[in-house]
Amino acid sequence: MDAYLVAMLVFAGFYALMALGLNVIWGLTGMVNLGLVGFFGVGAYASALLTSKLAWPMPLGWAAGATIAALAGGIMALIVARLRGDYLAIVTLGFAEVIRLVASNEVWLTNGTDGISGIPGPWRGAVTPQQFNLIFLGIVWTAVAIAFYLLSRASHSPFGRVLRAIREDEDVAAVAGKPVLWFKVRAFVTGAAVLGMAGALYAHYNAFIAPEGFAPLLTIYIVLALTAGGVGSMRGAIIGAIFLITLIEGTRFLAAAVPGVTPVQKAALREGAIALTLILLLRFRPQGLIPERTRTKA
């Protein structure tokens, strides 16, 4: 049980990082990103490949994962920054699918659907599995703390205020003399870097990545986490991630207790309950558990 809880807290850390990354792009700047799992995947693959094929040290791999994801984010932003939100939702969704397909088909680089196994983890094998879990718990939550600190500062800096201005009314921000495109690109790069870092850490915790792991469902989960926590709020992103893991794991135990249904029906109840939670949250608690304090519009 202990090991399970620690492992789930490690997962909560990954989800918190992802929610923080999404929060910069969606929460602060108002650009919806339904392709966040794509950036997460880019970071995971970059770090996994550099550390296992080129034997880079892990911290360097993580940094590279974040950097390459940020680069992808920058390119993405240049393409989509002019688009309205609805187009953006569709394009980003497509982007994540493209990443997954490339990872499946470019076998020479990514090992295709076989995935990459044996990705090194810090002291993995030299310590007990539970010690490894605890070490990683420290690493991932340190990353969360650093990201939280930096992003919170950015959020309350002039940079963050411009992003919010863009979110509330892009035209007004432009009239006020702000280079909107440039700010959007910077927001996207920052968010994608955090997503990439989450992916990089994830790859080294799991020791294995494969294209199937970067499916759209994870994106929905993170959107749910941020919505639950409070869109625009950095503290909310972290609370939301913990809420998310409690929900997806808690429904496991609740579904098991439902009598008289087949295992498939239990699985359906569980996934359905998660979706329903998102709908109910949007309806009854749109500001999230930790509402953004500086938010001017509901």
Add this chain to the structure above:
Amino acid sequence: MTTFSLNRRAALLGTAGALSSFAIGGKLAAQGAPITFGVLPPLTGAGGPYGPAMLRAVQGVVEEANAAGGIRGRQIRVVAEDDQTNPDAAVRGARKLIDVDRASCIIGTWASASTTAVAPLCWENRVSLFTVSGADSITLLPHQGYIFRTQPNSRLQISTACDYLMSKGARRVFHLAAQSPFAASSQEVMVEKFRAGGGAVSGYIVYERDKTAFRSEVDQIMRSRSDTVMLNGYLPDVTILLRELFRAGFEGRRFTFAYAANATTFQSLPNEVTNGLITFQPSPDLDSGAFNRLKNRFGNVEVDPYSAQTNDHATLAILAAAQAGEATGTAIRDNVRKISQGDGEKVDNVTDGLRLIAAGRAVNYEGASGPVSFDERGDIQGTKFRYEVAENGRFRLLELV
């Protein structure tokens, strides 16, 4: 582990979570305490068409074993988690099975990605993992013996299939493969085999599994003037391809894995479309009772190869634990080969196996998916293949090679 922190954290997960922390440890606790088997099949996502039957097969075996008195008096409890055909969900599910339920083995991982993702957890926590996954890379992992893969090596499968096809006169074979961990290796084997046998692979396409239209792919098959097409995919896509080939009037041989066209194929396609389709799967001897018993348990419908394999997974784990006298993952690992191969008395079901083991006799389990003998890497060996042809909504056995 300290009781205090355990309870406080368990409370986080709600009462239901706290309740399940009463799960009993895998080591021999009090006499009569139940033994937990974890099952991790795909119940949602792309593997959804397979997982439910795989789980049913496990439950059937466990019920039978419990009715026969369980493992040395201890009942077996099955805990199933959905792997969502997603390695991320599979890892969380495996964590729960291992850490909360204290499962001594995990049965029935389907997607290769899920299996490879949970494999390190299994060997690090000394839990035996029984899988049906197709990727040959799985048993090459440093798994210390904890992995048992009942899906024959894909090179071996394709290679025997090529021999069979050539013996039936196939000379130009079109290889149509879903993007999977064994598409490319299958192609290598086919090219090699047919070149050596005086034939040729007349075309090779890797397609995206989730698509709904494959007309242009079928056009290429038609243009290639192939006498045989090898459909190396899964249920949903092979169903569409069979329909398209029928429409296009493909006259050649259609050949596929038995997991890509099973009893449900007859529900979604008319007989005139499926008639003549040849499938193959690993198989036990013709007179083996295990296959027929499973068929009867499923209500006399065709048994798909994955369910046959999970049937054997559960039986192997139970008999190995009975042989060892304890139900830890390591005990299962160390005893699977003692009850699955060798000179012991042949048994084809868990009841007979438990009875013989209790009487101190050596047994050799012959399963529904084959004779289930494992090599040192955990790969299945020495299996036969059964070739069947679809005829008016049933499969008829052609031959057993």
Add this chain to the structure above:
Amino acid sequence: MEDWRDLAQVLLNGVMAGSVLMLPAIGFNCIFAVLRYPNFAVAGFCTAGAFAGWVANVQFGVPVAAALPIAFLVAAAVGLLAEEVALKPLRPAGPLTVAIASVAITILLENIIRFSFGNDLRGYDLAILRDWRFDGIRVNPQQLQNTGYAIIAAGSLFTLLAFTRLGRAMRAVADNPVLADIKGVDPNRIARVAVFIGAGLAGVGGMLIGIDTSIDPLTGFRVVLSVFAAAVVGGLGSIPGAALGAMVVGVGEELAGVVLEPAYRTVTAFLAILLVLTFRPQGLLGGRN
């Protein structure tokens, strides 16, 4: 491609594939035109329609042609219910909030269907016809028939929009909701009609996909990216645009199967989106933006 026939065949295959995408894309754009949000739940509506048609056809013996209206009505009802109960209250929070909730609705519908029917593949009670051949080019009568159904459904919508009071009111709201309101058109009623028609068309489209393949809880999900691509390429909110966009995406995906690699079909849809958005952001037939 050695022959003009090969090219003609690919184009024809593309049109057949496109005509299956057409109705869900039109449904998506119909809802977008009036409500100004992308309703990702069209995937769920497709699956709901496909299963409703299946129940009618297989369990109650209704012929396929007569089951299509049932698919329409059930999907339309599901769509309307989802809109009124879950999505409408979110409208004040902005279109993106509604869009995200619609993603959740798709997952919810998928699992309601999984709960009720399980994961097994199902097929309609329908003989499968051989292709016709014209000078080496093959055409399938069933697919032709499907294309016919799609055109009839789309044509009915065009007629409705062009020649009826309701249609004019819908266009008025799509053009300028404020002005329409002043003129006495009830925007709520029009919104309901748009969702009803949009979800219903997606349902018919889902059943047509099912006729051409087989159905399971993921039926709508498999085509959804191509459907969005069709809607964007044609121009969000444009109904003729959705029809044209579906053809472009359908042909593009089949061409990709021949020219590029079949394993990269979905990438074509994405590239089509990017190309259109780069050179003609309002879409091929999109008007104002």
